[in-house]
Amino acid sequence: MKTLKVIVLIILAMSSSCKGEKKEEKNQQNDSHSEGSPQKKGEPETKTLEISLEPKSDSNASGKIMFTESMGLVTMIVKINGLSEGKHAIHIHENADCSSPDGKSTGGHWNPTLEAHGKWGAKDGYHKGDIGNFKVDPNGNGNLTFATNEWCIGCNDKKKNIVGKAVIVHQGVDDFTTQPTGAAGGRISCGAIIQ
Numbered sequence: 001m002k003t004l005k006v007i008v009l010i011i012l013a014m015s016s017s018c019k020g021e022k023k024e025e026k027n028q029q030n031d032s033h034s035e036g037s038p039q040k041k042g043e044p045e046t047k048t049l050e051i052s053l054e055p056k057s058d059s060n061a062s063g064k065i066m067f068t069e070s071m072g073l074v075t076m077i078v079k080i081n082g083l084s085e086g087k088h089a090i091h092i093h094e095n096a097d098c099s100s101p102d103g104k105s106t107g108g109h110w111n112p113t114l115e116a117h118g119k120w121g122a123k124d125g126y127h128k129g130d131i132g133n134f135k136v137d138p139n140g141n142g143n144l145t146f147a148t149n150e151w152c153i154g155c156n157d158k159k160k161n162i163v164g165k166a167v168i169v170h171q172g173v174d175d176f177t178t179q180p181t182g183a184a185g186g187r188i189s190c191g192a193i194i195q
Ligand SMILES: [Cu+2]
Pocket: 089, 090, 091, 092, 093, 109, 168, 170, 184
């Protein structure tokens, strides 16, 4: 009888340890599976938002902007005409309100992270709206493509969401130094970022 008991115990111990091993294997498989594909959750979604730029401060500067978000990257494509030749500043300002003739109803630069004004990516800080400058040709046409993973279109992160803000194009150039505006001069074109 004793030996039978021992044998039964050994069998029980072996089977339970076997189960244990199997469980561990399963868990490991699950772990490696989830580690390997954290970005494959759901379908890759693309969001788009097109807005118009309207003339401000008695300018003729108008245009279109297409925002696209895909895989966490927001791309902004700007096409604008009716500007003076040379460089012009372009920013995102804090309010989607282009109602005033001088564009000042949009408020200051969009700055949800409370940093200093600066060149995009600068070590000493920059506003989330500090897109920078773009070139305008002798015919008054300007194009700009800008892409960043620091924005989103309509997400819940207030430090990233560009919806509810406005794009402003300036008469002058952003010097990336003057606080808090970059001394870019008057606001000659405005587009509210609204879905
Ligand atoms: Cu500005």
